[in-house]
Amino acid sequence: MEPPAPSRARAVDTDTVGCRVRALRKEREMSLSALARLAGVGKATLSGLENGTRNPTLETLYAITAQLGVPLTAVLAGPATTPTVRGAAVSATLLEVFTEAGSTYELYRMRVSPGVAQVSPAHQPGVTEHVTVFAGVLRAGPVDAPLTAGVGGHLRWASDVPHGYAAVGDEEVWASLLLRYPRR
Structure with a gap:
């Protein structure tokens, strides 16, 4: 059975994301070309994202925020909404962001579609991911050493390397998904 979607969940606000990416890039005195190269995305893609004309994928947003050294939520809409970001296989809805003295945490409800694998780029050093599975079987973690968990299982890995997500089977x-970002 599929969990109900929250009433406030919505797609990413491309204008807000674009403005925040541009502001963070300029704050770091980084050119559009330099950020695109470091993040491994096309310059036209990054320009379109900053101008609010491109709908970014989860993979693209992670690649960009990793190079800017910020959590994903630094470029998403404010706390009054729960944006949903989508990748090749993953759909993740932000539930909460909380901060402790040395870390920022992002908590997501995650859905992984069967039949498609997703590879996410490395996050900045020290970032870890923690996944608890409620339905289905998940293979996730570092691309070169994935982990598998079924219902009730928990996975944890350092996500400062390329890592992937895939549903095992047809379910x-x-x-x-809990991401832990250490403070710089």
Whole structure:
């Protein structure tokens, strides 16, 4: 059975994301070309994202925020909404962001579609991911050493390397995803 979607969940606000990416890039005195090269995305893609004319994928947003040294939520809409970001296989809805003295945490409700694998780029050093599976079987973690968990299982890995997500079998995976970003 599929969990109900929250009433406030919505797609990413491309104008807000674009403005925040541009502001963070300029704050770091980084050119559009330099950020595009470092993040491994096309300059036209990054320009379109900054101008609010491109709808970014989860993979693209992670690649960009990793190079800017910020959590994903630094470029998403404010706390009054729960934006949903989508990648090749993953759909993740932000539930909460909280901060402790040395870290920022992002908590997501995650759905992984069967039949498609997703590879996410490396996050900045020290970032870890924690996944608890509620439905289905998930293979996730570092591309070169993936982990597998079924219902009730928990996975943890350092995500400062390329890492992936895939549903094992034909069943959709429902899970929670907690990202821990150490403060710089």
